[in-house]
Amino acid sequence: LTFVTATLIREFVKMKSTCILLLSAFAPAAAFVAPSQSQSATALSAQKSRTEFLRDVAAIGITAATTTGLSLPAFADETTASGVVIKVTKEGKGPKPDKGELAAIRFSSFAGPNKIDDVFETPEPYYTRVGSGGLIKGVEEILPQMRVGDRWVLTIPGNLAFGPKGRPASAGKPRIPSNAEIIFDVEMVGLPGKEEELIELIGDD
Numbered sequence: 001l002t003f004v005t006a007t008l009i010r011e012f013v014k015m016k017s018t019c020i021l022l023l024s025a026f027a028p029a030a031a032f033v034a035p036s037q038s039q040s041a042t043a044l045s046a047q048k049s050r051t052e053f054l055r056d057v058a059a060i061g062i063t064a065a066t067t068t069g070l071s072l073p074a075f076a077d078e079t080t081a082s083g084v085v086i087k088v089t090k091e092g093k094g095p096k097p098d099k100g101e102l103a104a105i106r107f108s109s110f111a112g113p114n115k116i117d118d119v120f121e122t123p124e125p126y127y128t129r130v131g132s133g134g135l136i137k138g139v140e141e142i143l144p145q146m147r148v149g150d151r152w153v154l155t156i157p158g159n160l161a162f163g164p165k166g167r168p169a170s171a172g173k174p175r176i177p178s179n180a181e182i183i184f185d186v187e188m189v190g191l192p193g194k195e196e197e198l199i200e201l202i203g204d205d
Helices: 003-032 041-068 137-145 196-202
Strands: 085-090 102-111 114-118 126-129 151-156 182-190
Touching: 102 137, 137 151, 137 182
Parallel strands: none
Antiparallel strands: 085 151, 102 114, 102 126, 102 182, 151 182
16 A cells, blocks of 8 residues: 555545444434424524535545545444435344344334334333335335344435425324424334244244
């Protein structure tokens, strides 16, 4: 390696470490917390600025990686062809689900400041068959890509969420406006069909 290339690599490694620390420190506050009605406009503005700052940091990392020919940081944003933005907050080492397989997930979801669902604190995870259409389209698209142990924050465009009709308010559920962008924080916690102890208990028919 030339001196210039070696210098670029050293600078990128430093920047990569900084990006990861910044994202781990600030991303949860911006992505997971639903602001209360009493929050001031100043607080909401600060939250927006923090989110924009994190996106700028990720963009700098992408540019540096392209320039030096190195791989992207593990926690950089990724946007799918359909428009779903993925932010990896935890990387798992387990298997990926097959289409039609039962998956155990935990998630919370927000439409703007309004919390839609939260099953991170429930006794049991939420069980869904991958590809069955039981969840909004943007989530169904992403689940097959996740490994057990992964936790990703998805920003889902309105056309892959509740669409132009939105959803009316109901008991314990907020109204979701037309074409609202949805933030979906999801963790793949298990695949019952691939867990050896469960297979031994109920059999593998």
